Amino acid sequence: MEKFEINILGCGAALPTPRRLSSSQIVNIREKLFMLDCAEGAQMALRRSRLSFSHLQAIFLTHLHGDHVFGLMGLLSTFGLLGRIQDLHIYGPQDLQRVFQPQIDYFCADSPYQIILHEVDSKTPQIIYEDRSVVISTLPLKHRIPCCGYLFREKPTPRHIRRDVIDFYQIPISQINNIKAGLDWTTEDGTFIPNDRLTTPPDPVRSYAYCTDTAYRPQLAEMLKDVTCIYHEGTFTQEHEILAKKTFHSTAAQAAQIALDAQACRLIIGHFSSRYKSEDVLLHEAQQIFPNTILAEDGMKVVL
Numbered sequence: 001m002e003k004f005e006i007n008i009l010g011c012g013a014a015l016p017t018p019r020r021l022s023s024s025q026i027v028n029i030r031e032k033l034f035m036l037d038c039a040e041g042a043q044m045a046l047r048r049s050r051l052s053f054s055h056l057q058a059i060f061l062t063h064l065h066g067d068h069v070f071g072l073m074g075l076l077s078t079f080g081l082l083g084r085i086q087d088l089h090i091y092g093p094q095d096l097q098r099v100f101q102p103q104i105d106y107f108c109a110d111s112p113y114q115i116i117l118h119e120v121d122s123k124t125p126q127i128i129y130e131d132r133s134v135v136i137s138t139l140p141l142k143h144r145i146p147c148c149g150y151l152f153r154e155k156p157t158p159r160h161i162r163r164d165v166i167d168f169y170q171i172p173i174s175q176i177n178n179i180k181a182g183l184d185w186t187t188e189d190g191t192f193i194p195n196d197r198l199t200t201p202p203d204p205v206r207s208y209a210y211c212t213d214t215a216y217r218p219q220l221a222e223m224l225k226d227v228t229c230i231y232h233e234g235t236f237t238q239e240h241e242i243l244a245k246k247t248f249h250s251t252a253a254q255a256a257q258i259a260l261d262a263q264a265c266r267l268i269i270g271h272f273s274s275r276y277k278s279e280d281v282l283l284h285e286a287q288q289i290f291p292n293t294i295l296a297e298d299g300m301k302v303v304l
Contacts, residue, residue, distance in 0.1 A: 234269030270296030
């Protein structure tokens with residue numbers, strides 16, 4: 001299968017700690033890298049991950065709270081020092097231009113690459129990025145300021161050639177791409193060979209949803225139907241449900257309910273409040289509702 005990996009650079013909440021940085025991730029799809037949020041310390045975590053800075057295609061910010069964006073300007077400056085020349089597109093909600101364009105003009109005025117800011121509508125789902133491999137859409141979230149998550153959907157791959165059958169019927173190499181695309185084959189003597197004898201089915205299409213920071217939104221499950229993997233904040237336990245509601249965050253149980261209702265394959269919970277000495281209590285709470293839940297960890301790689 002083609003590469004589709006989630007690299008968690010930081011998964012803590014507002015306060016970075018010696019154990020956890022604040023929110024940032026890298027999604028690696030066929031060696032094209034997409035960054036989700038860019039908290040303080042993100043570029044150092046990126047260096048430790050051994051992922052290539054030069055493969056970063058775009059950055060997607062959920063919202064403009066400091067624990068999700070304080071690492072951005074340092075990263076942009078580093079790209080300039082490394083001699084990046086490829087344009088870098090940054091997506092984020094309302095006020096992205098107002099907050100970051102003056103800083104970019106000041107700190108990155110001499111950068112050898114162009115930084116392009118895109119403000120997205122955080123209230124309506126929309127496709128904001130598409131290439132040959134992936135489609136990326138926004139997911140409206142509910143927080144104290146405009147906030148949206150992001151949904152990555154892999155594009156279907158071609159069917160797999162059965163080399164032994166191709167060789168047996170002496171099918172020209174020039175026809176391989178047509179057969180991968182689903183065409184049948186007729187030999188010179190008129191024998192019809194259906195495509196399902198020449199190929200095997202393509203790999204399943206995978207998807208990944210990144211949902212932080214947000215109050216519990218049951219309607220989010222409908223937008224995430226059958227998603228392969230969801231990262232959803234589980235900042236608090238149900239014991240602190242009132243605090244979660246007050247601060248527009250979610251509990252681990254609420255994150256699990258979203259995954260259950262969406263019929264997702266896997267759930268990763270993160271954005272943990274620093275009040276918990278161990279996050280096992282959050283994991284246990286989520287697994288009571290959605291058993292296939294794991295805890296995010298800084299430096300974790302999840303292969304879809």
